[in-house]
Amino acid sequence: MDDTNTTAIASSASASRLDILEPLRRAALNRGADDAVIISASDVIVDPRVRFKCMIPKCYMSGNCAHCPPHGYSTNEVKDIISGYSWGVFFRVKVKSSIIAAKGLHKAIASGIMDKKGNLLNLGGHYYLVFTIVKVLEKRARESGYTTKGFAAGNCRDPFCLFQPVCQDLMTNKGCRNPGLSSYSMESCGMDAYTMAAHVGWDQYPIGGSCEPDSVPQGSLMGLVFVRRDNK
Amino acid sequence: MTSLADKPEIVRRISSHIDPVQLKKDLEQLRDKALTLGAADAAVIQKDDVIFDPELLKRVNADGGYPSVHWPLKYPKDDLKEAIRAYQWAIFFRMKIDGDFPYYGGGPIQNGEHRQWYLKLYEITAALESSGFYRGYQLSLGLASGNCRSVFCADEKRCWPMIKGRACIRPNMGRPSMEATGIDALSIADKLNWHLPEGGSYPILAGLVMIT
Numbered sequence: 001m002d003d004t005n006t007t008a009i010a011s012s013a014s015a016s017r018l019d020i021l022e023p024l025r026r027a028a029l030n031r032g033a034d035d036a037v038i039i040s041a042s043d044v045i046v047d048p049r050v051r052f053k054c055m056i057p058k059c060y061m062s063g064n065c066a067h068c069p070p071h072g073y074s075t076n077e078v079k080d081i082i083s084g085y086s087w088g089v090f091f092r093v094k095v096k097s098s099i100i101a102a103k104g105l106h107k108a109i110a111s112g113i114m115d116k117k118g119n120l121l122n123l124g125g126h127y128y129l130v131f132t133i134v135k136v137l138e139k140r141a142r143e144s145g146y147t148t149k150g151f152a153a154g155n156c157r158d159p160f161c162l163f164q165p166v167c168q169d170l171m172t173n174k175g176c177r178n179p180g181l182s183s184y185s186m187e188s189c190g191m192d193a194y195t196m197a198a199h200v201g202w203d204q205y206p207i208g209g210s211c212e213p214d215s216v217p218q219g220s221l222m223g224l225v226f227v228r229r230d231n232k
Numbered sequence: 233m234t235s236l237a238d239k240p241e242i243v244r245r246i247s248s249h250i251d252p253v254q255l256k257k258d259l260e261q262l263r264d265k266a267l268t269l270g271a272a273d274a275a276v277i278q279k280d281d282v283i284f285d286p287e288l289l290k291r292v293n294a295d296g297g298y299p300s301v302h303w304p305l306k307y308p309k310d311d312l313k314e315a316i317r318a319y320q321w322a323i324f325f326r327m328k329i330d331g332d333f334p335y336y337g338g339g340p341i342q343n344g345e346h347r348q349w350y351l352k353l354y355e356i357t358a359a360l361e362s363s364g365f366y367r368g369y370q371l372s373l374g375l376a377s378g379n380c381r382s383v384f385c386a387d388e389k390r391c392w393p394m395i396k397g398r399a400c401i402r403p404n405m406g407r408p409s410m411e412a413t414g415i416d417a418l419s420i421a422d423k424l425n426w427h428l429p430e431g432g433s434y435p436i437l438a439g440l441v442m443i444t
Binding site: 047048049050051053055057058059060061062063064070072073074075077110166167171192194197198203205206207210211215 | 374
């Protein structure tokens with residue numbers, strides 16, 4: 001994966017405080033991210049308005065998944081979590097506009113019924129990739145003795161539990177069906193991933209249900225993995 | 233009437249910083265869009281123009297006879313007032329209604345014509361919110377009036393997302409009202425010197441779309 005267009009915004013001197021950061025950034029790129037940067041936890045934007053964008057008007061998944069608003073972490077809880085970290089790896093996976101802004105995609109997403117061109121399945125694959133990268137980075141960090149916390153994009157129910165009637169974590173006391181795969185998304189936790197992407201120089205476009213492929217050059221799905229070294 | 237299914241006229245790249253000149257143009261265009269879509273009055277307002285009335289909120293919270301997920305509001309983990317206070321600019325608009333237009337509160341809207349006015353209000357709110365979003369103000373968020381259940385789900389036995397694990401059957405349309413958040417539309421209109429019909433107990437049918 002060519003990472004010439006990737007900007008590592010943290011200085012190498014600062015980032016070297018955690019030797020794992022650069023390997024994790026490269027791992028994100030090797031696993032399929034199009035861009036990845038090391039960011040300071042202080043550059044993460046948590047905004048109370050972001051979670052409300054999931055709830056007003058209500059997203060089809062709002063209230064249906066334990067990881068989506070009004071469930072999940074409040075912005076204050078997220079701020080507390082972030083305060084425990086100094087650094088993270090922020091990455092994005094690009095999605096062709098012919099997929100993410102395909103005509104009829106929005107209807108397919110809301111209904112959960114596959115469209116004939118397979119755009120819903122293809123988009124789901126991109127989300128799956130974001131979750132996978134988050135989990136790979138978390139695993140590598142843990143194996144190297146770091147404490148870590150990762151956030152993906154979108155809801156986890158569509159990519160992992162599409163064929164299940166309910167979110168098991170939300171509706172029962174059995175917990176999540178896929179704890180090793182699922183995670184909270186940045187936006188469900190109130191992180192303004194769009195503005196963060198703009199801050200690191202990534203072109204990010206607002207894409208909604210009425211967009212068409214020629215409306216935007218491309219789409220992006222973002223993920224973020226924090227790491228820290230606990231003194232023992 | 234534009235619809236949410238219409239292709240957006242502008243889709244602008246998200247910027248790390250808001251250009252004040254562009255913002256001013258956008259706000260004026262969004263205000264004009266509200267008027268074009270059928271609002272009787274529309275204005276660009278700032279954060280300090282948004283007036284909260286705790287009594288209004290109490291009234292809504294006591295009005296639970298026809299409950300929905302948006303009336304009265306319950307966000308156990310989030311503070312909507314804090315979120316509203318984070319916006320600096322908004323479009324405030326009202327529909328033209330007669331003086332005898334009753335205050336429905338959160339209850340059913342029996343009069344079909346009145347329900348159509350509410351429907352139009354929600355459509356304009358959604359259209360402005362969508363337009364703001366595509367212009368690069370990705371946190372644009374609109375509030376309407378009344379109880380969205382009365383407008384969209386009058387034929388339903390209940391508001392479905394009130395049941396854990398059930399989704400809203402009108403995603404992207406159902407939304408809270410200003411009064412459910414404690415925002416006093418009447419006082420905002422008074423401050424703008426709008427001429428409202430006389431005689432009604434709450435003679436305004438208004439929307440607020442916060443842009444950035």
